[in-house]
Amino acid sequence: MSKVDILFLNNKDMEELGCGDMPSVIHDVERAYILTEQGDVLVPGKCVMRWGSSPEDENTLGRINAMPGYLGGEYNMAGIKWIGSGPMNYKKGLPRASVTVILNDPDTKLPVCVADGTEVSAKRTGASGGVAMKLLSRQDSKVMTICGAGAQGRTQLEAALTVRPGINKVYVYDIRPESSQRFVEESKAKYPNVEFIAVDDPAKAVPESDITVCVTLANEPIVQADWLKKGCLLMNMADYEVTYDCVKKASKIVVDNWDTIKHRMISTVALMWKDGLIKDEDITGQLGQLLLGTKPSRENDDEIIYFNAVGTGILDLAVTTRCYRKALELGKGTTLHYWE
Numbered sequence: 340m341s342k343v344d345i346l347f348l349n350n351k352d353m354e355e356l357g358c359g360d361m362p363s364v365i366h367d368v369e370r371a372y373i374l375t376e377q378g379d380v381l382v383p384g385k386c387v388m389r390w391g392s393s394p395e396d397e398n399t400l401g402r403i404n405a406m407p408g409y410l411g412g413e414y415n416m417a418g419i420k421w422i423g424s425g426p427m428n429y430k431k432g433l434p435r436a437s438v439t440v441i442l443n444d445p446d447t448k449l450p451v452c453v454a455d456g457t458e459v460s461a462k463r464t465g466a467s468g469g470v471a472m473k474l475l476s477r478q479d480s481k482v483m484t485i486c487g488a489g490a491q492g493r494t495q496l497e498a499a500l501t502v503r504p505g506i507n508k509v510y511v512y513d514i515r516p517e518s519s520q521r522f523v524e525e526s527k528a529k530y531p532n533v534e535f536i537a538v539d540d541p542a543k544a545v546p547e548s549d550i551t552v553c554v555t556l557a558n559e560p561i562v563q564a565d566w567l568k569k570g571c572l573l574m575n576m577a578d579y580e581v582t583y584d585c586v587k588k589a590s591k592i593v594v595d596n597w598d599t600i601k602h603r604m605i606s607t608v609a610l611m612w613k614d615g616l617i618k619d620e621d622i623t624g625q626l627g628q629l630l631l632g633t634k635p636s637r638e639n640d641d642e643i644i645y646f647n648a649v650g651t652g653i654l655d656l657a658v659t660t661r662c663y664r665k666a667l668e669l670g671k672g673t674t675l676h677y678w679e
């Protein structure tokens with residue numbers, strides 16, 4: 340038998356390889372969306388292994404999801420994202436999400452790399468949000484609300500300030516006030532030119548916001564339709580976080596990947612589809628179609644746009660592949676003998 344090695348990249352290696360470099364991650368994510376529209380990917384459905392007896396239990400008892408895929412183009416890599424979510428981990432001082440990415444050679448199908456993808460996962464979700472903000476928010480956006488002061492809230496902020504540098508006021512809402520407070524203090528130090536305000540009620544922030552991002556564990560809506568101002572972008576990045584009326588009020592419904600959203604069946608627009616209130620043809624387009632110009636992005640400063648993303652594993656594969664190739668070039672990481 341031939342010898343086969345695997346490159347192991349831990350969190351430190353991945354960081355040094357630029358897994359968190361937001362402009363590069365935005366580029367990877369855009370390429371993954373474009374390759375999807377060009378039919379140069381394989382994206383089987385996400386396999387969800389949840390604890391408990393109902394979907395609601397997932398947000399307390401947790402889950403581990405498997406997200407396999409293949410990405411063509413310059414990436415030409417297969418693999419899987421294996422993501423654990425322990426909602427109560429914060430009580431042990433651990434992050435909620437932990438991600439392992441395995442890359443497989445698309446020719447031999449053998450594993451070539453095992454990498455920590457925890458940072459990649461947070462950054463690529465921020466980057467997806469960033470792509471949506473670039474295409475769908477008003478160019479002159481100044482005020483933003485972030486609902487959910489967790490790991491994803493932080494990368495949504497980073498992406499927002501990358502693509503919309505004119506943002507100068509950010510409201511932060513979290514069900515745990517101490518989390519919003521910590522987020523605000525941290526962000527003030529990181530972005531001194533932006534004003535950060537913690538609020539105890541999203542009603543005090545959303546009506547003023549050009550962009551509202553929801554990245555919470557909520558499974559009851561926290562954003563109401565009559566708060567949405569003309570020209571705003573409402574981003575539903577997790578589950579049932581905004582009311583059906585918010586979606587009805589929007590003149591465009593844009594998604595990352597409609598099949599994946601229907602398969603996952605947790606976000607507002609997916610539930611509306613299940614209830615027969617939204618049809619496939621009501622979806623304006625997927626981000627890749629907007630990037631290719633085959634479907635419209637924002638067309639004027641008045642329209643309210645709803646965006647929903649649930650994410651696909653190929654985004655993580657794109658970022659991890661870039662880091663893996665760089666690791667090979669620089670001789671970074673730890674080589675493990677898989678088959679001696």
Ligand SMILES: NC(=O)c1ccc[n+]([C@@H]2O[C@H](COP(=O)([O-])OP(=O)(O)OC[C@H]3O[C@@H](n4cnc5c(N)ncnc54)[C@H](O)[C@@H]3O)[C@@H](O)[C@H]2O)c1
Nearest residue numbers: 435464487489490491514554555556557576577648649650
């Ligand atoms: N769309 C995607 O591609 C994608 C990718 C990764 C994660 N997510 C989702 O994003 C969400 C946040 O992930 P995270 O890693 O930041 O988690 P996290 O645990 O780090 O942060 C979540 C925050 O939401 C807050 N929260 C919980 N319930 C709330 C409520 N009802 N109202 C307001 N705030 C509430 C929590 O207190 C916490 O601070 C999760 O639901 C996750 O599944 C989406």
